[in-house]
Structure formats: structure tokens, C-alpha cells
Amino acid sequence: MTTAANVIYILTILLYSISVLGYFIDFIQNNRKVNRIAFWLLSIVWVLQTLFFVIRAIAFDRVPVITPFEGLFLFAWLVVTLSLVLNFFFRIDFLILFTNIIGFIMLAFSLFVPSGDVPEELTNLLVSELLIIHITFVLLSYAGFTLAFAFSSMYAIQNRMLKQKAWSSRLTRFGSLPRLEKLAFASTVLAYPFLLLGVILGFVWAYIQLPVLPWFDAKVLGSLLILIVYGIYMYERAVRNRRGYSLALLNLAGFLLVLINYFLSDELTEFHFWY
Known part of the structure; x- marks a missing residue:
């Protein structure tokens, strides 16, 4: 720099x-x-x-x-x-x-x-418009899931404070439980397509640049697991009309997977050795 x-x-x-x-x-x-x-x-x-x-x-x-x-x-x-x-x-x-x-x-x-900067021997392989879009979409989704994490965390804390009857001025500053739950769901719904598109574009890039598609790469499997968990969360809320503390915990579990996948050791992933 x-x-x-x-x-x-x-x-x-x-x-x-x-x-x-x-x-x-x-x-x-x-x-x-x-x-x-x-x-x-x-x-x-x-x-x-x-x-x-x-x-x-x-x-x-x-x-x-x-x-x-x-x-x-x-x-x-x-x-x-x-x-x-x-x-x-x-x-x-x-x-x-x-x-x-x-x-x-x-x-x-x-x-x-x-x-x-990117090592010179990797420049031709890594720097392409498709890869840039792939990474940007994935990070946009992670930022959206971060918002969902924040709203779900606030929901869980306020829910606990209400059950314990811990009345204080702090309690009112969280906002209402239904509003926090709605915003957590909205953040997840907005973030989900970015991750889905990011994963798809990653496979397209891999198909073009690599001899074999990395189906069993740890980060690829981790991303698919994240899509499944958040998919279950959205299904439970939108289709089965579930609400409440347990659903907030499911959203938090999804974000825990996001963090684990993001910081997954390079020793466990060959396809994402640079990222």
C-alpha cells in the first residue's frame, strides 16, 4: 500500500x-x-x-x-x-x-x-469480470445476513428481557418484537438471492477456468449448507407461518455457518485457496 x-x-x-x-x-x-x-x-x-x-x-x-x-x-x-x-x-x-x-x-x-496485490502467477486465473461479480455477490449476501443477524440478536435479547420483566429505557430502544422479526426476515430474503447467484456464478467460472468442477470443496459445501439453512428459515416463516424465539435462533445459526464458512481454513479447501 x-x-x-x-x-x-x-x-x-x-x-x-x-x-x-x-x-x-x-x-x-x-x-x-x-x-x-x-x-x-x-x-x-x-x-x-x-x-x-x-x-x-x-x-x-x-x-x-x-x-x-x-x-x-x-x-x-x-x-x-x-x-x-x-x-x-x-x-x-x-x-x-x-x-x-x-x-x-x-x-x-x-x-x-x-x-x-494478487501474486503474478495467479493474475490471469483470478482477475476476470465473472470472478469479481461472484465475489461481490457473495459478500453482498454476507452483509445482508449480517443485518439479519443483528435484527435476530436484538429480537432474542428483547424477548429474554421481556420474559424476565427487565423493564428499562433500554428495552424501548430495541423496537417492537414484530418489527425486528419482520426486518430480520426481509434482510434474509434480500440477501439469499445474492448468495444463490454468487454460488451459481462461481460454478460457471470454475467450469470455464478449471479442469474439474469442485463439487466437494469444503467452502462450496459450506455455501450450499448456508443456502439450505436459510431456505428452511424462509420456508418456516413464509409458508408455515412460524414466528418467535426459535425462528430467531435458526437465523442466528445460519449466520454462525456464514462466519465458519468465511474463515474456513485454507487447508480444508483447494478451490478457494486464495480467498
Whole structure:
């Protein structure tokens, strides 16, 4: 990375950590002033992330989504973007905290991943429009599932607080249970097609570029399992009309699979050795 990009990257992580800490303090202490400061810091983080992407795209003369470092950074950028947009439209106080805990973890992991360009011997194999679309769609789906995770987590916590009769001002800031459940379902429905298309495009790319389709690759199987679990979740809610705590737990289980699949060891996957 260039010196300017490196400074922006470090500053982004620093401000992001302070912002998430601010939202956590607001969650614990119900401090609206800290919440406003955290919001503006997060807005600055979004600007810095966007600037970093532009600089990196110019430096490497390609869309910066190919390497593991770029994937983690894009994941975090998508989470920040979606959380700010949804907060603007729905005004759910704790949404930004729950989504950006995941976003910050992703950005923090990028510290431990090489930030250089794709190795020269892999450039011709990896850099293609189809692969870029495949990766972008998968990461868009993961960002959408992150939102569903946030809404389902908020639902589960509020449900538990109500059962324990833990009345407080914090309880009202979660939003109603039906609304959280509806938004979790909507986020899942919007994210699901992106993952489905991403997997299909991945197979198309593999058919073109590789001698054998990687049917039994660990990450391919993991992605199919994620599609099955979220498919069951959507079926249970839309067709069988199920509602409640158990359905929220199923959504959370789906996101746990997303995280496991994303960070699956390279030793278990040959097809996704670069990602």
C-alpha cells in the first residue's frame, strides 16, 4: 500500500474502534450524547473506507475485491454502508452497534492478512469480470445476513428481557418484537438471492477456468449448507407461518455457518485457496 493509503487504513480502524466503543457505552449507559458522537465517527469511517477503495483501485488498476484483505475490507464497508442507510430510514437505536461489531471484527482481521496485490502467477486465473461479480455477490449476501443477524440478536435479547420483566429505557430502544422479526426476515430474503447467484456464478467460472468442477470443496459445501439453512428459515416463516424465539435462533445459526464458512481454513479447501 502507498503511504497515504496506509495512513487512511490505520485511521479507519482507529476511528471505527472508537465508534463501536461509543455505541457500546450508549447501550450500557443509555447515553445519547455518546451515541451522536459515535454516529459521526462512523460516518467519517465510511468516507475513509470509500477513499481507501478508490486509492487501491487506482493503484492496482482493478476492482479491489480479489484478495482476502480486500474481501474483509469490502465486507466491513458494506456493513457500515447498510447500517447507516437502514438507521436513516428505520431509526432503530441499537442496529448500528450489533451490525458494526461484526463489521469491526472483519476489519480487524484484515490486519493479519497480507495486503499486497494478487501474486503474478495467479493474475490471469483470478482477475476476470465473472470472478469479481461472484465475489461481490457473495459478500453482498454476507452483509445482508449480517443485518439479519443483528435484527435476530436484538429480537432474542428483547424477548429474554421481556420474559424476565427487565423493564428499562433500554428495552424501548430495541423496537417492537414484530418489527425486528419482520426486518430480520426481509434482510434474509434480500440477501439469499445474492448468495444463490454468487454460488451459481462461481460454478460457471470454475467450469470455464478449471479442469474439474469442485463439487466437494469444503467452502462450496459450506455455501450450499448456508443456502439450505436459510431456505428452511424462509420456508418456516413464509409458508408455515412460524414466528418467535426459535425462528430467531435458526437465523442466528445460519449466520454462525456464514462466519465458519468465511474463515474456513485454507487447508480444508483447494478451490478457494486464495480467498
